[in-house]
Amino acid sequence: MPVIFLLALTCGVAVGNVYFPQAVVPSLASGLDVTAQAAAQVVTATQAGYAAGIFLLVPLGDRLPHRRLIVTLLVLTGAGLLAAGTAPTLGVLLxxxxAVGLTTVVAPIIGPMAAGLVDADRRGMVTGTLLSGSIGGMLLSRALGGVLGEWLGWRAPYLVSAGLVLGMAFLLARVLPETVPPSAQRxxxxxxxxxxLLRAEPELRRSCLYQAAVFGAFSAVWTAVALLLSGPVYGLGASAAGALALVNAGTMLCTPFAGRQVDRxxxxAVNLVCLAGAVVSALVLAAGGLGGAAGLAGLVLGTLLLDVAMQSGMVANQVRVYGLRPEARSRLNTAYMTCAYAGGAAGSWLGAGAxxxxxxxxVCALAALFSGLALARHLGRTRSAPPSVPVA
Structure with a gap:
């Protein structure tokens, strides 16, 4: 278990690089003298790179020793963050x-590796633990990114993240155990x-659809919420979006519970609750446009519900995917996570436009549309098929 917790920490450090730009958008727009909508393209660029990295690099988790692969990717990510923190123009930063998104893909490599280290009846719990680490990285990176961006300028979050990533690479190079890759394919x-596998496995496609839709809603909301909080309705600084993310720290406690429910x-069953919760969250979030205390309450409750729904649904979907073909977990996870982050990149782009x-x-209507389509698909499927059973 100490190894699992170290891997969860690594997931958090790596995943944070995808999310802290969401809180830095207002500071970045001011620092580079561009519009907020133009600055939001950095979020889309990072998530698009992440989706590409999942597709191109995560399959190597079935081919290369995990320690060598993970450490190399962390070093490349650290170098990319240093370059981002010194970028002279928006074009260079994009x-x-x-490139940063492309290489910071160690979390989807760690997930299949950890799933192979435990028995099937503990896979949900371990997946939930790793996702708790990822959620911690998401929340803390947005909180820290917003504060650093407001106090020290938009470059500071990139430079601090570079130091964290390179430090983690040094640690893992010393303590991560060697693993034997399961495939010798070129x-x-x-x-x-x-x-x-995406063509051959209907359950993989279904999991991809659910996560792409809900993650698209999630990304649309979190890309736009920094613009809402720093705009005329609230008039708050860039750190407000980070503080809102930190309020949602309770999400970290929900994913291990969701994992246990998946096991049982x-x-x-977990997908149904999560998809319904995502739809309800869009309705609650609409109150955020009112401003004042009532609006802030709507944003807090709505983002918390959406975060819990997205992350708990991720546990259910990944456990379903990992159970399909144990010898090809990294390749299955490649297809799944590529679709998920393609949905996230689309959500960021469409959310900024909306x-x-x-x-x-x-933005709230867009989030409701994304989540509602996935819920309708799930309800249609459950009416025509027998319920799934716990993964053995």
Whole structure:
């Protein structure tokens, strides 16, 4: 278990690099003298790079020793963050953000590795623990990024993150155990097999749809909420979005519980609750446009509900995916996470556009649409198929 907790910490450090730009958008816009909508493209660029990295690099988790692969990617990420923190223009920052997203993909490599270290009846609990680490990274990175961006400028979060990532690479190079890769396939075959598995496995496609939709809603909300809080309705600083993220720290406690429920009841039962919760969260979030104490309460409750729904649904979906073909978990996770982050990148882009054209109500409507489509698909499936059973 100490190894699992260390891996959870690594997930948090790596995943934080994808999310702290959401809280830095207002500071970045001011620092580079660009519009907020233009600055929000950094979020989209990072998530698009992350989706590409999952597709191109995560399959290597089935081919290369995990310690060597994880440490190398962390070092490359640290170098990219240093370059981002010194970028002279938005164009350069966008290009480097794609590179950072591309290499900071150790969490989806760690997940399949950890799943292979434990028995099947503990897989939900371990997945939930790793996701708690990732959630901690998401929350703390947004909180710290917002505060650093407001006090020291937008470059500070990138430089601090670079130091954390390089420090973690040094630690893991010393303590991470060696593992034996399960596949000897050549790289082109590994990448191609992720696409083949997506075509061949209906349950993989279903999990991909659920997570892409809900993560799209999540990304749309968190990309736009910094603009809402720093805009005329609230007039708060960039640190407000980070503080809002920190309020949602309770999400870290929910994913291990969700993992235990998946182990007991199966993924479908947990998915139903999570998808319904995501739809309800969009309605609660709409109150955020009112401003004042009532609006802040709506934002706190709505983002908390959406975070819990997205992360708990991730546990259910990943447990379903990991149970399909144990010998190809990294390739299965490649297809799953690529779809999830493609949905997230689309949500960030559409969320920024919705906010620019229709304000906060447009963002909430977009989140409701994404989540509602996934819920409708799930309800249609459960009416026509027997319920899933706990993973054995």
């Amino acid at each position: 290009a480097v953000s794609v 790289y082109p075959a590994l990448v191609a097999e992720s696409l083949r 009841r199966g993924p479908d 906010y620019g054209h229709a304000g906060w109500p447009g």
